[in-house]
Each structure stands twice: as structure tokens, then as C-alpha cells.
Amino acid sequence: MKIGDVTITSIIERDGPWRKPADMFPAYDPAVGAKHLETLDPEVFDPATGMMNITYQTFVVRTPHHTILVDTCTGENKGYPAPMDFPKRRWLDEFAAAGLSFEAIDYVFCTHLHIDHCGWNTVLRDGRWVPTFPNAKYVFHRREYAAWEQATKEEKQPPGDVWRFNCEPIMVAGQGLLVDDDYSLDDTVWLTPTPGHSPCHCCVNISSGGQRAVVTGDLMHHALQCREPAWSTIFDWDAKQAAASRRRFLGDVAGTGTLILPIHFPNPTTGLVEAMGEGFDYRYVRDA
Numbered sequence: 544m545k546i547g548d549v550t551i552t553s554i555i556e557r558d559g560p561w562r563k564p565a566d567m568f569p570a571y572d573p574a575v576g577a578k579h580l581e582t583l584d585p586e587v588f589d590p591a592t593g594m595m596n597i598t599y600q601t602f603v604v605r606t607p608h609h610t611i612l613v614d615t616c617t618g619e620n621k622g623y624p625a626p627m628d629f630p631k632r633r634w635l636d637e638f639a640a641a642g643l644s645f646e647a648i649d650y651v652f653c654t655h656l657h658i659d660h661c662g663w664n665t666v667l668r669d670g671r672w673v674p675t676f677p678n679a680k681y682v683f684h685r686r687e688y689a690a691w692e693q694a695t696k697e698e699k700q701p702p703g704d705v706w707r708f709n710c711e712p713i714m715v716a717g718q719g720l721l722v723d724d725d726y727s728l729d730d731t732v733w734l735t736p737t738p739g740h741s742p743c744h745c746c747v748n749i750s751s752g753g754q755r756a757v758v759t760g761d762l763m764h765h766a767l768q769c770r771e772p773a774w775s776t777i778f779d780w781d782a783k784q785a786a787a788s789r790r791r792f793l794g795d796v797a798g799t800g801t802l803i804l805p806i807h808f809p810n811p812t813t814g815l816v817e818a819m820g821e822g823f824d825y826r827y828v829r830d831a
């Protein structure tokens with residue numbers, strides 16, 4: 544996808560049917576959900592299994608000055624429990640097919656520090672976790688980083704040793720950049736805070752040539768949550784705050800032509816948001 548002088552490419556780790564809506568959203572209403580699914584893009588749901596199609600992907604953002612990765616999937620050799628132990632070859636193959644080398648990446652952004660958003664931050668070399676991208680600065684929200692460091696020390700970290708494996712080694716290597724809510728890399732790429740899914744979840748904004756796109760991380764996992772912004776997931780750190788951030792964000796971008804890139808929305812992923820009744824509609828853009 545092209546936005547002004549910026550190219551955005553998706554690198555997929557896995558895709559396909561993943562979870563049933565009722566297992567994902569505690570507030571799920573099957574009748575309401577079924578009605579929405581009839582009019583959403585068909586790619587978002589698998590009627591045969593009754594599961595939502597959920598993708599794990601990284602976005603490569605190539606600006607005139609930088610080659611940036613936004614969110615790095617689950618990575619390899621982390622010893623994560625099922626079902627997070629899917630094969631990792633595909634991500635490496637798509638990374639190479641995009642014409643990239645590990646050395647070519649100069650920034651890595653993580654919308655938040657969950658298992659499936661910072662995995663390829665590091666690789667195992669001689670029994671140690673080291674940065675995968677030797678020339679990159681890794682941008683972490685300061686309080687997000689601190690929250691998972693604290694949780695890890697209290698042995699309350701999410702499944703897998705996410706902070707010790709994917710975050711701490713970056714700081715030890717001197718490649719981490721701890722930033723605040725208003726961080727801008729330049730006038731093309733900047734953060735906005737959208738907390739709730741995690742303590743300091745952020746969206747990554749991209750602007751070029753008068754066009755705008757936003758990588759929304761896990762602000763929403765499925766298009767159903769645009770129709771029903773109150774449907775937070777079982778994975779949200781603060782369900783109420785997540786819903787408030789989602790509703791505010793959707794209200795801000797509705798009808799503005801801003802291209803939305805939610806990490807877990809299946810191909811073609813990119814869409815536009817419009818107001819619809821009490822909620823919002825998410826519609827894929829097929830020729831971006």
C-alpha cells in the first residue's frame with residue numbers, strides 16, 4: 544500500500560480461523576453478532592468453524608528516511624504454550640520476499656508488549672536473547688515497559704517470559720528508546736496513546752502526501768468491535784478503558800478517509816471507518 548511517499552507492506556506469521564466470538568468477547572450477544580456478520584466483509588469470519596479469522600502480522604513501513612517494523616508477531620524459540628507455538632518459517636520467508644534483511648531495519652515500534660507483538664524483537668544466539676535487528680532502535684512506551692518489568696518481577700507476566708525474552712535484552716544491548724505519550728519520530732511517524740488493552744497501548748500514525756494511516760495494534764481484534772465498541776476481549780488489561788479508547792478512536796477517524804491497519808484483521812486488512820447507528824462500520828479498501 545502507498546501513502547504519499549510511504550510504502551506499507553504486511554508480513555504474515557499466521558492467518559485463518561482462530562477463535563469463536565463468544566470465547567473472545569465476554570459481552571457477546573449471538574443474535575446481535577450474527578446480524579453484524581451478515582453485512583461485514585466475508586473475509587472476517589469462517590462460517591464452517593464459527594470462528595473469526597484472525598491474522599498475526601507485522602507491518603513494514605518504508606519512508607524516504609527509514610525502514611520501520613511495527614509489531615513483530617510471536618517470534619521463534621520462545622517456548623510459548625499452544626496455540627501460540629505455530630510454525631515461524633512463513634514470517635521469515637515473507638520478510639525475505641519483501642526484499643528486507645535484518646540489518647536494513649532502523650526502527651522497531653511495538654504498539655504494546657504482549658506475546659504476539661514483540662516476538663521477533665529478539666532471537667536466540669548461543670543461548671542468549673539478542674536483538675534480531677542489529678542496527679535498529681526499538682521504540683517502547685516508557686510506562687508500558689515499566690508495567691511489564693514490574694509484572695515480571697512479581698511473576699504476573701502473561702504466558703511466556705515476554706519481558707525477559709523480548710524487551711529487557713533490547714535495553715541491555717543499548718538499542719531501546721523509552722518514549723512518552725507524545726513521541727514523534729519525525730513528521731511522518733508518531734504515536735498516540737490508546738490505553739486499555741494493555742497499560743500504555745499506542746497507535747502508530749503515518750502521514751505523507753496529505754494521506755493518513757494508523758496501525759491500531761490491538762485496539763480492536765475484529766471488525767465486530769467497530770459495530771459494538773463496548774465488546775472488549777478477554778485479553779484486555781482494563782476492559783472499560785479499552786472500550787473507551789476504541790470508541791474515542793473510531794469517532795475520531797470515522798468519515799475522515801484515514802486508512803486503518805489493525806494487526807489482527809485478515810487480508811486485505813486495511814479499511815475505512817464510517818459512523819453506523821450507535822457504532823461504526825469497518826469496510827475493507829481493496830485497491831489501496
Ligand SMILES: [Zn+2]
Nearest residue numbers: 657659660761
Ligand atoms: Zn495481539
